[in-house]
Amino acid sequence: MDKINSIRNVKMHYCDGCGHSIVHRLIAQVVDELGIREKTICSAPVGCSVLLYNYFNFDVIECAHGRVPSVMTAIKRCLPERFVLAYQGDGDLAAIGTTETIHTANRGENITVIFINNAIYGMTGGQMAPTTLTGQITTTTPHGRGKNFEGKPLRVCEMLATLDGPSYIERVAVDTSEGIKKTKEAVKNAFECQLKGKGYSFVEILSTCPSGWRTDIKSAFNFISDMKKCFPLGVFKDARNER
Amino acid sequence: MKINQMKTAEKRLMKGNEALAHAAISAGCRFYAGYPITPQNEVSEYMSLHMPKCGGVFIQAEAELSAINMLFGAASAGVRCMTSSSSPGIALKQEGISYIAAAELPCVIANVVRGGPGLGNIRASQADYFMSVKGGGHGDYKVIVLAPSNLQETYDLTMNAFDYADYYRNPVLILMDGIVGQMVESVELKEYKPILNLPSKDSWILGGCKNREPHVIKTLLLNPPDLLIKHNVHLKEKYEQIESELCLFNEYKTDDAEIIVAAYGISARVAKEAVDASRKKGIKSGLVQPITLWPFPKKAFKKYIGKDMLVVEMSNGQFIEDVMLSTECKANIHFLGHGGGWYPDTRQIVEKLIEIKNG
Numbered sequence: 001m002d003k004i005n006s007i008r009n010v011k012m013h014y015c016d017g018c019g020h021s022i023v024h025r026l027i028a029q030v031v032d033e034l035g036i037r038e039k040t041i042c043s044a045p046v047g048c049s050v051l052l053y054n055y056f057n058f059d060v061i062e063c064a065h066g067r068v069p070s071v072m073t074a075i076k077r078c079l080p081e082r083f084v085l086a087y088q089g090d091g092d093l094a095a096i097g098t099t100e101t102i103h104t105a106n107r108g109e110n111i112t113v114i115f116i117n118n119a120i121y122g123m124t125g126g127q128m129a130p131t132t133l134t135g136q137i138t139t140t141t142p143h144g145r146g147k148n149f150e151g152k153p154l155r156v157c158e159m160l161a162t163l164d165g166p167s168y169i170e171r172v173a174v175d176t177s178e179g180i181k182k183t184k185e186a187v188k189n190a191f192e193c194q195l196k197g198k199g200y201s202f203v204e205i206l207s208t209c210p211s212g213w214r215t216d217i218k219s220a221f222n223f224i225s226d227m228k229k230c231f232p233l234g235v236f237k238d239a240r241n242e243r
Numbered sequence: 244m245k246i247n248q249m250k251t252a253e254k255r256l257m258k259g260n261e262a263l264a265h266a267a268i269s270a271g272c273r274f275y276a277g278y279p280i281t282p283q284n285e286v287s288e289y290m291s292l293h294m295p296k297c298g299g300v301f302i303q304a305e306a307e308l309s310a311i312n313m314l315f316g317a318a319s320a321g322v323r324c325m326t327s328s329s330s331p332g333i334a335l336k337q338e339g340i341s342y343i344a345a346a347e348l349p350c351v352i353a354n355v356v357r358g359g360p361g362l363g364n365i366r367a368s369q370a371d372y373f374m375s376v377k378g379g380g381h382g383d384y385k386v387i388v389l390a391p392s393n394l395q396e397t398y399d400l401t402m403n404a405f406d407y408a409d410y411y412r413n414p415v416l417i418l419m420d421g422i423v424g425q426m427v428e429s430v431e432l433k434e435y436k437p438i439l440n441l442p443s444k445d446s447w448i449l450g451g452c453k454n455r456e457p458h459v460i461k462t463l464l465l466n467p468p469d470l471l472i473k474h475n476v477h478l479k480e481k482y483e484q485i486e487s488e489l490c491l492f493n494e495y496k497t498d499d500a501e502i503i504v505a506a507y508g509i510s511a512r513v514a515k516e517a518v519d520a521s522r523k524k525g526i527k528s529g530l531v532q533p534i535t536l537w538p539f540p541k542k543a544f545k546k547y548i549g550k551d552m553l554v555v556e557m558s559n560g561q562f563i564e565d566v567m568l569s570t571e572c573k574a575n576i577h578f579l580g581h582g583g584g585w586y587p588d589t590r591q592i593v594e595k596l597i598e599i600k601n602g
Contacts, residue, residue, distance in 0.1 A: 041451065056457075058451070058452055059449045059457050059459070060457065062460065062462060064342050070309040070312035070316065071313070071315050074302075074317040074324075078320035079450055082451050083451075100306075100308075100309055
């Protein structure tokens, strides 16, 4: 494999089978291919990926939980020529930061959001996420989600696609080699959307968390199939040609 | 610390909130984010009209949390930035202020204080003293707090606030109140000139890693375990430096005073009038008005150990604690104050001074 400039040659802290390391590598590849490493500013969100500045070889800002879209909005408005990447997990983006997510999308801020949906709070030890599947057992849904008024999993792509603001919304998964290829294409589309000044781009990536799910690696990749039933893959909005 | 003189320009009739916004833009503030709350809405309104004219950014944020975190981003990009709100809104911003202080980012926050607790009312108040000077958010950190008592002070201190923020890489809070924010008086507009030798931001701002190593702005300091302790030691040393360099206060007729009135903000303005009125009645009073509430100008108070002091504040008694500490609890301290949107008037202060004099 070619050397990727945008990622450092260090061992990552992620668990075996975790999707973060795959997505990091894809992002770094696309940043390299587009030649934007020196103008990239990325967020480090609260969650397992908070340490991503140890891996990415570009400017990073660590944000308070849920506040990534606000921080990145301000950076992009102040530095419109830079490439601004909001990397977020499901608790960050769809629970504590839902307000910021919706309003940043609705304003059509010219930033790119990469949303890692692994249906669990990984770093804190496996609690229910806003995207935890119905019936899924977590440390705070011991009898499965849906038995104690937890509501149903939040479908963020579908929700944001109702807004006029966003330009590009796609959901992908990193469970198969085909899926990984597709994810890279989606990431590239989203990055180019911003670089061409077309406005808000959003890529949701269904990702594995064997530790949080209490499964082995193989079962974890199989679990993505269950996730796809609730979170269908595809392009939910593409208004790039209208901007 | 070298203080340069500002040049004089025109005079204009303005509202306090407008004076704040005007001074901010004049001082090079190019990013403002805020959420509507009375009694400070004129700040956002002024910014929405004037910020685009000078190439700056105005954002009406969807929430107070968003607004303060937008400042986190703007400050990281090296841009002079400000937000404003009133008490409940400032309470919501406290987490963000802790992060900004921890990351040592410069920004200016204005609190046009209203009555509390809870939704309270929209009258002026000084009940956010503790929240402003004692922390407010989580962790050990300090925010520089400036308290103007009239519109000229609001204008001048707002300009200075951006310099203090950049110089010390620290948030600066302008602690106003509903009266200072809403009243109208003439303000001498001044040309901005930095009052300090401002350091370059190149070593830490974000903007892409062209011709340099990547910059990371973070506040999570996990490993080794003493990393966060070291950062706290560094912050403590910085706060001690600020305490040794920044001490602003006004004294009025204190030279021959037998009773000292201690008050800040709009209370100080009323107290000043009360000092004159009491002197006509034969009571030699004087006023000490802190301008910096943190650092607290202890030396302005220490000399009154053993003397009669009257603390006037629009709260149940918060500022009084710093007056007591500064006088080592050895002054005869009397109190006039209420929370909930109560204002002092000259007559009340004079009556209290008479009561103190008569023992």
